[in-house]
Amino acid sequence: MEKKNKIALVTGGSRGLGRDMALRLAEKGLDVIITYNNRAEDAQRVAAQIEAAGQKAATLQLNTGVIESFDRFANQLNTTLSTHFGADRFDFLVNNAGQGGYSPVSDVTGAFFDDLLNVHFKGVYFLTQKLIPAINDGGGIVNISSGLTRIAVPGSSVYASLKSAVETFTRYLAKELGARGIRANVVAPGAIMTDFGGGHLRNNEELQKFVSSVTALGRPGVAEDIGGVVAFLCTEDARWVNGQRIEASGGMQL
Template sequence: MPAGSTDNAHPRIAVVTGGSRGLGRNTVINLARRGIDSIFTYRSNRTEADRVVAEVAEARRKAVALQLDTGDATSFDAFAERLRQALAELGAEHFDYLVNNAGTSHHNAIDQTTEEELDTLYRIHFKGVFLLTQKLLPLINDGGRIVNLSTGLTRIIVPGSAAYGSMKAAVEVLTRYMAKELGPRRIAVNVVAPGAIATDFSGGMVRDNPDLNRRVSEATALGRAGVPDDIGPMIAALLSDDNRWVNAQRIEVSGGMSI
């Protein structure tokens, strides 16, 4: 099969980074419910990754878990080769959807943020997204789709989030460039910006801190903090053919936070 062509004989396949927990996990599960197999990455927790594989199997779909540190670009060549092997296990040579979800949180004032903290955010949230996508472009089918994850913090200014929000803002600009440059291959590229979500992200602060959860709820038009099931189904729907004409967009999924 020539690179970039769509082979309808095989089920659609998604590659999701950071798929063992939180929003990535929810995305993998919701893709499975839509009949889409996944190859997802995890950084260190193989036990949680295996649980996701089992849950996908319950939905009568397939998932393959591959270890990857998206902040280590030197590992991307080896990962691409492992991905080729995983695709072969699923009976395919290429995949259809890429979800750049993996990330870490950061909370520190501008005058307290260290160079090391800034470099770490850059490696994971921008350099990793840029170079991993670049590395995987030969394996994405023409007519496929890419979704990058951003944050409501590129619009909603919360002190202590400058470094994190700025890296995600760079991803939003990168998304539009990707959409333009990959347009000739009919690959649509969008960015999803979740609001405050009750997961284990940021140490579970939105989920486990009642005062913060209350303040988020009060600032949100729909009156509550988000949950993973508000995000995963939306990403799965965005990747579907129903949204084939949505391209180069920042889509905030926040329940109307700080409007």
Template sequence: MTPPSSKIALVTGGSRGLGKNMALSLARQGTDVILTYHSKQDEAAATVAEITALGRKAAALQLNTAAVKSFEAFYTQVSAALRDTFGAEGFDFLINNAGTGVHAPFAETQEADFDELFNIHFKGVFFLTQKALPLLRDGGRIINISSGLARFSNPGYSAYASMKGAVEVFTRYLAKELGGRGIAANVVAPGAIETDFGGGAVRDNPQVNAYLAGATALGRVGLPDDIGGVVAFLCTEEARWINGQRLEVSGGMNL
């Protein structure tokens, strides 16, 4: 098979929000993209169109990152997309971005919400990465998305932040255990970002926005454009010696 003309990234939750920004940032630097979406196929198709308009190849696949038993069938679809759309047998970058938010005081957190966060943000990330190993090329990169909330504490996020803390430890183990294949693994931890995540409170609630901006050294909350380029940078040759690290991208929150 003819080698692909560019690197290929798999971005989970890549149809909207931060994931979309990551996918577009990767495309702008010459990377082809497979993105996943949970339910909004129209948004995924629109993102694929934006990527192809940039001159890169793209495909969108449906995935529920909480449904671990579906991962084997998902990677069968990935293999088919690699072959049919990209003329390739593997991909280079895995960005575990897909997520959801639950805001509840510790004393009121429900087991069902805890399980959902666990399945999406930790168990799903763990096993989706494990199942990716046969297709992830040697010398590739794994980037896991965490949160500033794994470093500082805001009431109402105990379960969510705990899952992100687990992902940060997991990433260091990936870096250690996959180093023999030349695969680097790192964490990007955004601060407060204006998206629809968690109901869009940071974006849509002026009081919340102002409070968080006041806690940030650069005096504002983040935008998706503040994050995607950092993820794309970690997939460049210049970032080859960054491994097992947590890079917080928060504008200096709660310093």
């Protein structure tokens, strides 16, 4: 009987950190499902790269800020698992999808807060809740947080507070799902040069110089610094890592 590959689902896998996570997971021998919000062509290109490397891949549309869409998404996921992978469950959920948002505390509006809340915490919470029954025993959940839960940078109070909530949620997942052998961990990237937040860091040379000056390894991060950490957590090598926050920041503000 043919041994089936394990399957990872990466939200926001069409670009940036999510794209690198998906590619690194495939390198580890996992099949990968990636979600995208509105960049279908980008997602399809990532899937094509994964398939060219010998793994199976599929793409699904998902806006993680629209909680009402999760029932429909779960149904689409079940269909994709069955038709494309010959499976009824998957193994690893990577909650990566997100967006930037910057405002001093004095200027934060309810709409600004709710927009980030829905994507970065409420969406993560209820998507995970919805998909837990579809995760195989012995699988895992990797939630993406931020170095900003440890280092306070003015303008990021809402985003960072929501990521702190995700870190707490992750510890509860680890505790409550332990009986099924499902691990839950957090990866917290430092300052990374992607198009996240409209290229907030990538397009600002002065900010890059500052980040370099406070980072032990002397440079800002790139997407390729993060994906391998996530992929590691989705392998047997990480089977005893559970309920942990792993910061991948090059040693920022130590």
